[in-house]
Structure formats: structure tokens, C-alpha cells
Amino acid sequence: MAITLSGDQALPGPPLSSRLSPAQVWGIVLLAPYLLVFLAFVVYPVCYGLWLARAPANYVALYNDPIFARAAVNTLIFLVIGINIKMLIALFLSGFFAVQRPWIKWLSVIFILPWAVPSIPTILSVRFMLNPEWGVINHLIFSFTGDDGPNWLNDPTVALSMAIAVHIWKSLPFWTLILITGRLAISHDLFEAAEVDGASWWQKFRYITWPSMQTLYVTCTLLSMIWTLGDFNSVYLLTGGGPADLTHVLSTLGIRYLRLDQLSLAMASIVCAMPFVLPLVYFMMKRLSR
Amino acid sequence: MKLPSLREVATEARLLLIGIPVFLWTMIPIYHMFLFAISPKEDAFSGKLWPDHPTLHNFEIVFKQQHYFLRDFYVQFWNSVVIAASVGVLTLFIATAAAFSISRLKVPGGRVVLNLALFTYFIPAAFLAVPMYRTMGNYGLLNNHWSLILAMVTIASPYAIWVLKQASDKLPVELDEAAVMDGATTLQIFRLVYLPLMMPSLVAIGTYAVLLAWNEYLYAFLLLSNDREITLPVALGNFLAADDSPWELLMTTGFIYALPPAAVYYAFRRYMVGGLTAGAVKS
Numbered sequence: 084m085a086i087t088l089s090g091d092q093a094l095p096g097p098p099l100s101s102r103l104s105p106a107q108v109w110g111i112v113l114l115a116p117y118l119l120v121f122l123a124f125v126v127y128p129v130c131y132g133l134w135l136a137r138a139p140a141n142y143v144a145l146y147n148d149p150i151f152a153r154a155a156v157n158t159l160i161f162l163v164i165g166i167n168i169k170m171l172i173a174l175f176l177s178g179f180f181a182v183q184r185p186w187i188k189w190l191s192v193i194f195i196l197p198w199a200v201p202s203i204p205t206i207l208s209v210r211f212m213l214n215p216e217w218g219v220i221n222h223l224i225f226s227f228t229g230d231d232g233p234n235w236l237n238d239p240t241v242a243l244s245m246a247i248a249v250h251i252w253k254s255l256p257f258w259t260l261i262l263i264t265g266r267l268a269i270s271h272d273l274f275e276a277a278e279v280d281g282a283s284w285w286q287k288f289r290y291i292t293w294p295s296m297q298t299l300y301v302t303c304t305l306l307s308m309i310w311t312l313g314d315f316n317s318v319y320l321l322t323g324g325g326p327a328d329l330t331h332v333l334s335t336l337g338i339r340y341l342r343l344d345q346l347s348l349a350m351a352s353i354v355c356a357m358p359f360v361l362p363l364v365y366f367m368m369k370r371l372s373r
Numbered sequence: 374m375k376l377p378s379l380r381e382v383a384t385e386a387r388l389l390l391i392g393i394p395v396f397l398w399t400m401i402p403i404y405h406m407f408l409f410a411i412s413p414k415e416d417a418f419s420g421k422l423w424p425d426h427p428t429l430h431n432f433e434i435v436f437k438q439q440h441y442f443l444r445d446f447y448v449q450f451w452n453s454v455v456i457a458a459s460v461g462v463l464t465l466f467i468a469t470a471a472a473f474s475i476s477r478l479k480v481p482g483g484r485v486v487l488n489l490a491l492f493t494y495f496i497p498a499a500f501l502a503v504p505m506y507r508t509m510g511n512y513g514l515l516n517n518h519w520s521l522i523l524a525m526v527t528i529a530s531p532y533a534i535w536v537l538k539q540a541s542d543k544l545p546v547e548l549d550e551a552a553v554m555d556g557a558t559t560l561q562i563f564r565l566v567y568l569p570l571m572m573p574s575l576v577a578i579g580t581y582a583v584l585l586a587w588n589e590y591l592y593a594f595l596l597l598s599n600d601r602e603i604t605l606p607v608a609l610g611n612f613l614a615a616d617d618s619p620w621e622l623l624m625t626t627g628f629i630y631a632l633p634p635a636a637v638y639y640a641f642r643r644y645m646v647g648g649l650t651a652g653a654v655k656s
Contacts, residue, residue, distance in 0.1 A: 222420025313497025
């Protein structure tokens with residue numbers, strides 16, 4: 084309980100408290116624990132990390148490291164293609180799950196499972212399914228065609244696609260759930276009126292659903308992009324960055340440098356991502372802190 | 374009895390055409406894990422869709438710690454429990470205090486702190502992991518449970534504060550005013566008025582923090598390395614170190630590890646869905 088103790092020590096001295104009402108003194112005391120955590124585990128590490136990454140030589144080294152360039156491209160593919168596919172599926176499925184049927188209600192309970200269970204065992208489960216010798220997929224391919232299946236994770240393109248698929252598998256339920264709440268907030272009268280007017284499903288989507296959901300949809304897409312930058316598990320546990328370090332993304336690359344004891348390179352690679360991250364974060368904060 | 378019209382049948386068929394692939398897509402990795410857990414090694418590795426001789430033997434090996442990789446199973450399970458519980462308690466304490474201070478007491482600078490917290494929430498956790506690792510080394514906390522607990526509290530608090538702040542803004546100000554009239558001190562308002570009214574959100578946030586800590590892999594494997602200090606997910610990752618990993622035992626342990634969070638999630642789903650989605654994305 085080190086935090087509570089040091090939180091109490093942050094009590095302001097008498098001259099200050101005489102100017103503040105008791106409620107405000109309590110306000111400062113109650114805010115102190117978080118401020119201490121923030122200073123010790125966000126501000127200090129970030130400043131220290133930036134200080135480590137200050138030498139320009141780090142950026143030259145990164146620029147000359149082909150793995151970094153590859154990781155940057157992979158990250159872009161992951162974000163631009165992977166997230167948009169995921170959000171489109173989520174948008175589609177939110178319409179499906181909004182249909183009132185008992186079995187769809189049950190399916191929605193099952194559908195949330197990938198989000199509810201930890202990612203390590205399930206990603207490793209997928210990894211073994213893709214095992215070229217013993218995995219169930221290649222066993223099935225062999226029993227149907229008599230041919231040996233491909234060595235899935237040995238091809239960088241396939242391996243990265245699989246990592247994206249794993250990411251989608253894991254986080255699709257969450258975003259679908261969010262979009263369902265958005266969809267259910269639309270007044271039902273609008274749809275009934277459109278029904279009477281004989282609107283097709285596309286017209287209903289185009290003129291009723293989409294206009295009321297587009298802000299939510301864009302917010303979700305951006306938020307998902309920011310978070311996916313930090314998706315370490317999907318890549319690391321499925322491919323480990325391999326084959327030949329060709330499937331790294333920025334988050335796994337940072338950890339790779341860290342494990343090779345190149346901390347300043349690790350920090351430099353993260354600093355390089357900041358010009359893309361910070362505008363997104365700024366945009367999100369403007370949206371959410373209204 | 375009215376027979377369903379052709380149109381109704383077509384609608385139902387189209388729904389099934391979506392529903393069945395969704396079901397398969399969701400269940401296959403989980404079923405595959407379960408399949409391994411109840412299969413002897415030969416069956417698991419021969420790609421069968423149902424083992425010839427389903428068995429609970431794998432569970433017996435795990436629970437009796439009868440394998441090199443499972444020597445410290447109970448210790449590691451316990452580590453996961455302790456760390457998840459500590460993160461839950463500490464996050465709730467820190468976030469509730471901060472949300473009360475910002476939202477109800479209107480502490481000067483509260484808005485700035487909230488924005489800083491929100492900023493932290495958006496910084497990808499994997500990016501913070503690198504400097505965090507080094508910082509924990511500087512603090513001398515590496516290989517100590519406190520390093521993981523404090524790191525996870527740091528990651529869980531911003532969202533917790535934000536959701537709790539949104540929820541407390543909805544409580545009427547008159548409540549506090551009435552309590553002050555009756556001569557209640559700030560702490561009494563916090564304890565007797567605020568906490569009871571916030572209970573549903575607190576349950577949701579507590580669950581969120583516990584699950585976040587229980588599921589965390591990256592920070593756990595960076596900050597803890599000693600076999601008797603690590604949590605279960607790190608132990609699962611360590612299975613991969615060997616060339617001939619006992620995958621059936623890995624999947625069994627993984628299955629056991631995945632059960633508690635799934636149970637917690639479904640038990641608190643009512644709170645989770647209401648409390649979290651409302652705060653998660655506000656358009």
C-alpha cells in the first residue's frame with residue numbers, strides 16, 4: 084500500500100489549506116494517488132525513454148535496418164486493411180445481431196467468447212491448427228485432396244494475414260457489441276415508415292442507419308487503429324515475427340530490440356510511430372472529452 | 374396453424390447463412406483447444422475432429438504437476454490470482470477516489486488530470502512497455518509482483534477514471550448538497566452517498582481491471598522471469614521454448630487458465646455491457 088501512504092504525505096501544508104475549502108483539500112488528497120501513479124509510471128518512463136532515444140545515430144541505425152522498414156509496412160497493412168475489414172464486418176454483423184430471434188440471442192452470447200477468454204491459449208490453438216505436419220488444417224487438406232497442405236506460417240504474406248485474422252477473431256465481438264448499441268439507439272419508427280414507403284434494405288441502410296451511425300463508426304475505427312498499434316499478442320504468439328523477422332509490426336519490433344538489449348533503438352522505433360499516433364490520439368481526445 | 378410464407382423462409386435461410394459461419398468462426402479455435410485438452414497425444418497430433426479415446430488424463434497431469442513445464446502450476450496460478458485481485462482493488466481505490474475528486478468535489482485542475490489520463494488510455498500499451506520495463510529496473514522492482522501490479526494499475530486506471538467520472542456526473546448534485554446540509558463531512562458523503570450509488574459502475578470497473586490483469590501477457594513476460602514468480606500466461610508462453618512441446622498439456626493448461634475469466638465475464642455480463650459500452654465509445 085505504498086501509494087496510499089505517500090498519498091497522505093501529499094497533504095498540502097497549512098498556508099495552502101487555509102485558502103482552500105475542506106472539500107477541495109479532500110479533492111487534492113483523493114486525486115493524489117492517481118497523480119503519483121501517473122508521475123512514477125507514465126511521466127518518468129516516457130521522459131526517460133525519450134532521453135534514451137535522443138541520439139540521431141539511433142534513427143540512422145533504424146533507417147538502415149531492413150526489418151524496421153518491413154515492420155513499418157506491416158503495421159500499415161495491419162491498420163489500413165485489417166482494421167477496415169474488421170469494422171466493415173462488425174457493421175454488417177451489428178445488423179445481423181439486431182434481428183429479433185431467440186437463436187440469434189443465443190448466438191450473440193456465444194459470439195462474445197473470443198473477447199471474454201484470454202488471447203494466449205486461443206492464439207496458440209490457432210498456431211497449432213496451422214502447423215504444417217500435425218495441424219488439423221493440413222490433415223484435412225491431405226484427407227480430401229491427397230496433397231500436403233502449405234507451410235502456412237512460413238510464408239510472410241500468409242503469416243501476416245493469419246495474424247490479422249487472429250486479431251479480427253479476438254476483437255470483432257467487442258466492436259460489434261459497440262455498433263449494436265449504436266444501432267439499437269436508432270428510433271424504430273424511422274424503419275417502420277421506410278417499410279411503409281417500400282424502401283429496399285440498401286435504402287434503409289443508406290438513408291437511416293448510416294447517417295445516424297457514421298460518427299460512431301469513424302470513432303470506433305480510429306480507436307481500433309490506435310489500439311491495434313499496441314496489439315503485441317496476435318503477431319508475437321502466432322508468428323513470433325518470423326519467418327526471418329518478416330512479419331514484425333512496430334509493437335513486436337520494439338520488444339525484439341529490447342530483448343537484444345538495444346533499448347535506445349526500441350525507443351527510437353516507438354518515437355518514429357509518434358507522428359502517426361499523436362494526431363489520432365489528439366483527434367480521439369477532442370471527440371471523447373466534449 | 375399458418376404455414377410460413379416463401380418470403381419468411383427465404384429470410385430465415387439468409388439469417389442462417391450468416392449465423393452458421395459466425396458460429397463456426399467463433400468456436401473453431403476454442404473447440405480445437407478443448408479437443409486437445411481431452412485427447413491423448415496421438416489423437417491430438419493426428420488431426421482428428423473427435424478423439425478415439427477422450428480422456429481427462431491431461432487434466433490429471435496438470436493438477437498433479439507431473440511434467441517439467443508444470444512443476445510450478447499451482448504457484449503460477451496463485452500468482453495470477455494475487456496479481457489480478459491486487460490490480461482490481463488498487464485500480465478501484467485509485468480510480469474511485471480520482472473520479473469522486475474530479476466529478477463531485479470539482480478539484481482545481483481536475484479537468485487537466487482527466488485529459489492526461491485519457492491521453493495515457495490512448496497510448497498503445499505495447500509502446501509504454503519498453504520504457505516501463507527499464508523504469509521498473511531503475512526502481513529495483515523487476516521480478517517482483519509489485520512491478521506487474523503497478524504497471525497494470527497504470528494501464529487500467531485511465532479508463533476506470535474516465536468511466537467512473539462519466540457515471541458520477543449523472544448523479545444529481547442535490548444529493549451532495551442535501552448531505553452537506555445534514556452536516557455530512559466529505560468522507561461521509563463519499564462513503565455513505567457516493568459509493569452505494571456507484572456500485573454498478575464499480576462492479577464493472579473492478580471486473581475490467583481484474584480481467585485485464587489476468588489476461589495480460591506482454592507486461593507479465595517482460596517484468597517477471599523467475600519460474601516461481603511468473604503468472605500463468607507467461608508459463609504458457611514458456612511451453613514454446615522446447616522443440617517437442619507437449620501441446621496437449623499446453624492446451625489443457627490454457628483451457629484451465631481461460632475458464633475463470635470467461636466465467637467472470639458471463640457472471641458480470643449485465644454490468645459489463647451496460648457499464649463499459651456506455652463509456653467505451655460515446656459518439
